[in-house]
Amino acid sequence: MTKIIFISFLICIVPLFAVVCGPPQILQSEKIVKEINDDKKSTWKADTYGTKEINVEEFKQKYLGVILPFKYDKNKEMEKELSQKEYGILKAKEEKLPAYFNWAKTNKTNCPVGRIRDQSNCGSCWAVSTASAMQDRFCIQSGGKINVELSSGYITACDQSNYACRGGFMNRVYDFLKINGTITGGDYDSDVGCQPYSIKPCGPFLDSHKMPCVYYLANNPKCRKKKCSNDWYKYQEEPESSTYKYSRWSFIKGNISYTTEYLMRKEIYENGPITAAFLIYSNFLYYKKGIYIPIRSWPMGGHAVKVVGWGEEDSVLYWIAQNSWSDRWGENGFFRILRGTNAGYFESMVNEGKPDIKKS
Numbered sequence: 001m002t003k004i005i006f007i008s009f010l011i012c013i014v015p016l017f018a019v020v021c022g023p024p025q026i027l028q029s030e031k032i033v034k035e036i037n038d039d040k041k042s043t044w045k046a047d048t049y050g051t052k053e054i055n056v057e058e059f060k061q062k063y064l065g066v067i068l069p070f071k072y073d074k075n076k077e078m079e080k081e082l083s084q085k086e087y088g089i090l091k092a093k094e095e096k097l098p099a100y101f102n103w104a105k106t107n108k109t110n111c112p113v114g115r116i117r118d119q120s121n122c123g124s125c126w127a128v129s130t131a132s133a134m135q136d137r138f139c140i141q142s143g144g145k146i147n148v149e150l151s152s153g154y155i156t157a158c159d160q161s162n163y164a165c166r167g168g169f170m171n172r173v174y175d176f177l178k179i180n181g182t183i184t185g186g187d188y189d190s191d192v193g194c195q196p197y198s199i200k201p202c203g204p205f206l207d208s209h210k211m212p213c214v215y216y217l218a219n220n221p222k223c224r225k226k227k228c229s230n231d232w233y234k235y236q237e238e239p240e241s242s243t244y245k246y247s248r249w250s251f252i253k254g255n256i257s258y259t260t261e262y263l264m265r266k267e268i269y270e271n272g273p274i275t276a277a278f279l280i281y282s283n284f285l286y287y288k289k290g291i292y293i294p295i296r297s298w299p300m301g302g303h304a305v306k307v308v309g310w311g312e313e314d315s316v317l318y319w320i321a322q323n324s325w326s327d328r329w330g331e332n333g334f335f336r337i338l339r340g341t342n343a344g345y346f347e348s349m350v351n352e353g354k355p356d357i358k359k360s
Helices: 029-038 056-063 084-088 125-141 152-158 170-179 260-271 282-286
Strands: 026-028 044-046 053-055 246-251 274-281 287-292 299-313 316-322 334-338 350-355
Touching: 026 029, 029 044, 029 282, 053 056, 056 299, 125 152, 125 170, 125 260, 125 274, 125 299, 125 350, 152 170, 170 246, 170 350, 260 274, 260 299, 260 350, 274 282, 282 287, 299 334
Parallel strands: 287 334
Antiparallel strands: 026 053, 044 287, 246 350, 274 299, 274 350, 299 316, 316 334
């Protein structure tokens, strides 16, 4: 029988006679990792990634980026026990889907869903995750005919409703992709597409001694509109025919007939990867493998990722998601997180878009 795991959070640490409440400003990497890895009941393992300590505020500014549409109190419990009626039990009208599915490993298409992007020291996860999911959806829904790399750099720089490396709202970037769309562009220094990502990879997950970040936080890239920065690209300016848009987009949310968890799986299975914005907790930084469950940790801020599938291991349900912190982090750039309990609000802020294939 599938286990339904309920989550609660410690809000105070009590060392001997002193009571310390509130989130730490410096994370002691080795101590946190040892605590997780020594816990025999833990469903996941951690890694220091060569760090001795991590400054919380610095990490938030560099490597997160989603502005959450709600306020949260760091000194109160974030998660409440969620009823089975809300998340844990399939409703009568829900069709049966595979117990395991992963777009990054399926043979249904030849689309490169598993390619890991790196946002570097820029709070652009909102742009990177949406560009990656949009690229997959165009490829999958066109039957592999539209197989191009879409530019997260263009979205980061040109979506003026958001704040580039200083963060962004998911609803705004989806509006941008519907109205303006994006153009082609690969990873940093890739010579792929019109506007490759302009910020050089750096930071703790690429070995901070070999790939240090020159700046505390990357400067916001300038919007070049559709003028190409890649001298090797076939155009100097991206033509309208190479602009890719969504015809519509929506939030995925449960209703009287279907749970959010089921609708997420159905959308992924039928149409391709989706994006999820969620609340990051401090020990997530050290995730290496397994099924992440955000316990014994402090909320840090919002982050956005691409969700490619789901599964079950030892009766624990999980989502499969693709992060943007390089392929050295986590399970080769991916991670698994508890499914069906809205852990870290992972099932609360989920988006999908429909590619405008006729105009592309």
